[in-house]
Amino acid sequence: MKKIILFTVLSLAFCNPLFAQSTAAADLSIDEKIDAAIAPTATFISDIIFYEISIAGVGIPLILVWLLAGAVFFTFYLSFINFRGFKYALDIVRGKYNQPGAPGEVSHFQALTAAVSGTVGLGNIAGVAIAISLGGPGATFWMIMAGLLGMSSKFVSCTLGVKYRDEHADGTVSGGPMHYLSKGLSEKGMAKAGKFLAAFFALMCIGGSLGAGNMFQINQATQQFVAVTGGEASFFAAGNAWIFGLIMSVLVGLVIIGGMKSIAQVTEKVVPLMCGIYILAALVVLGANLSAIPAAFAAIFEGAFTASALGGGLVGVMIQGLRRGLFSNEAGIGSASIAHSAVKTNVPVTEGFVASLEPFIDTVIVCTMTALVIVVTGSYKMDIGDGIALTSASFATVISWFPMVLAGAVILFAFSTMITWSYYGLKSWTYLFGNNRAADVSFKVLFCIFIVLGAPMKLNSVVAFSDAMLFAMSIPNMVGLYILAPTVKREMQAFLAYARSSKKQPLTEQAVEAAQV
Incomplete structure (x- = not known):
């Protein structure tokens, strides 16, 4: 205490x-x-x-190389499971391999929407626009590549998150990198290293949840709310932004007080709704610019491989796309495995398949739709600015009132991101301070206080600090993934053997193991 x-x-x-x-x-x-x-x-x-090395005159953050190298390695090591496992992932989400009575708190679909809510957000709206502004249309291609490769990292991380989770007497579970780093590395004879890496990850995750997953989200949501309620003349702009933060804090508190089940019940409704509205609006814009779509795809592919691309030539456009793609879907950071570990299953690798859909939804679908809208409308060629302003202007060329919808989407994105990141921070907090009521309540109160504090603030340094902590999570996480990859590969091969077996038994650990023999 x-x-x-x-x-x-x-x-x-x-x-x-x-x-x-x-x-x-x-x-x-x-x-x-x-x-x-x-x-x-x-x-x-x-x-x-974010230390950078220079290649062809372009600064490349080493943390990006660290994440990308892992995604490429796992893709080849697992024989392109990101593509081969896509059908199984959809089947599992649809309930084909459900296990009645299995330990856990949420369904596969709920776990997926909870994790997606933590990644789909401002990165898909503002981040994509920034990438295209700096790297041109070709950045879109490399964003898609980052999403496809990131599917493999998510597969490994979330399989381990379920495999090494703790199951509590009240039916709740705790999982994620903290647990597979400490337990998994202990099995490999590296107990002390595992405990240190687990504690380091948990500390960074707490900082990331309070900063990038909380203060940054509410700050951006507040700015959008102020913009659509009168701008500088708005009541909330006149020193009262904290009131909006207080309202959001109460709403977030009402959800997170119920734990993962409550969070999942909200995200399974909010995430499909906001993604659906956003994609529908994108399709309307693309439909209105149907004749420009072939030229847009040509610009994307040409820009991806030509030295004439913006932002430092070929290397520059590649870095912009990969950076925004990996930073958007957070593959390799390890946060999503905390949500996925709450799933109801006793075959961990099933959730690995489900988790692989997350970068596909976040980056390959949502980010690509944003990019196509910006490219077909030609907005990126105009002096509009970048980030949300550019995305908003692109949609407004066809849907004049879309900025209002976008403001609502930003608030919903921020809300869903906050409730998911509160869970990530909570599980890291209780890992360090014990799984008890005092630890649970203290973090939830602290998280809600930070929502109120973050609404009126313009803290560039806080954002920089929290972003650094967020991506620092990938350092211990990726070390653990490399070491424990053989464990994931064995479980993957066993499940695939079971799934292809002509004599199907109910899905259990024993049935999966027997199918491989």
């Missing part, structure tokens, strides 16, 4: 203006004081995590 209180006090101090008083002039705003206090630490950590 003392550890929880200490961590909570330090976390609140992180966003307390008194904490920043000594490092900023008295006439600075609260936001500026906090930003000034955190800037040195944020810059130092961000510079380490």
